[in-house]
Amino acid sequence: MKKKQWHGWGPGDPAEQHYLVHPRALAGGGDIRHVGEFLRASGWRDHSKEDGPLAMMSPDRTVRIAYDPHGRPGGWAINGAADGLNNSWSAHLGRETPVEIVAGLTDALTLPRSAHAPNVWAPLEEQRWHARVEGEHYTAASPDGTAWMQYRQSPDGSARWWSGAKDSRGTAWTATFTPTTPMHLVQAFAAALASPDPVMRPRGHVPLSAEVRTWSVSVTPSQLSAWQQARITAARAATWARNSAQSARPRTAARLRTAAGAAKTRR
Structure with a gap:
């Protein structure tokens, strides 16, 4: 996937049949470019082999994200190194985890943390998920x-987050998260999982499931490219703003120190 870009098509493209799929958790994996292109636009390094x-x-x-559909167990592997705030952590999401749900977690890795304490259950409660306690496990469906x-707790005292469809x-x-996974990332995943919005899949890529509902829509390749490009542009803009703010801080601090020193000299 290295150096591959999302290319658009010219005007006048014939419309193609796609489907809006609900619930999104059963929509199938989708196009991994939805995740990869956003990360690349956010300044992440692409180490994919050709x-x-x-x-x-x-x-x-500090964080590595890999998707391998052919390995065992296969799917998404996300690993975070220990830093000053967190121990090392990891998450594994199965190969059929919809990319829109994966992106809930991976997009959050590119954003500054909220000042509010994370609450994994909050987005689930907002969508009226049913919560219950089963022994040492707390589950929302x-x-x-x-x-x-x-949230699973084992007799030996170990714990982990477990999700799936x-x-x-x-x-x-299924998806598993080590107990050291930063809670704001688990919350972001939960919010994407619980979103009531359907996701789009091309014809031939909708899972055959009695629980899936679909709505046929006609879209052109140009429209699909424009929607993806809007997501990439937003990532680039956020990255530019964040980098600009970070590069401005040292100069601002230096000016403040210089002004303070000048004031002391005048005294």
């Missing part, structure tokens, strides 16, 4: 029962 699995590294080299989020045929995908 035509190989996706591999991205954060600008500060979607109203239709197709998705869940669980299922239909009448069985489990579609």
Whole structure:
């Protein structure tokens, strides 16, 4: 995937049939460029091999994101190194985890943390998920029962976050997070999981599931490219603003120190 860019198409493209899929948790994996292009536009380094699995590294080299559909167990592997605030952490999301839900977590890695304390259950409660206590486990399930989020505690005292989606045929995908995973990232994942908005899939890429509802829509390749480009442009703008603010701080501090020194000299 290295150095590959999202290319648009010219005007007058014939419309193509796509589907809006609900619930999003059962929409299938989707196009991984939804995740990778956003990270690249946010300044992440692309270490993917030519035509190989996706591999991205954060600008500060503390977080690595990889997607490998052929490995075992396969899917998304996200690993964070220990820093001054957190121990090392990791998350694994199955290969059929919708990219829009994956992006809930990965997009949050590019954003400054909120000043508010994170609450994983808040976005689930807002969407009227059903919560219950099962022994040492605390679980919230979607109203239709197709998705869940669980905080699991084992008899040995270890704990982890566990999520996933299922239909009448069985489990579609699961996601696990180590207990050291920063809570604001787990919350961002939960918010994307619980979102009631459908996601779009091209014809032939909608899972065959009795629990899935679809609406047929006609879109042109140019429209699809424009929507993706808007997401990339937003990432670039946020990155530019963040980098500009960071580069301005030392100069501002230096000016303040110089002004303070001049004031003392005048005294």
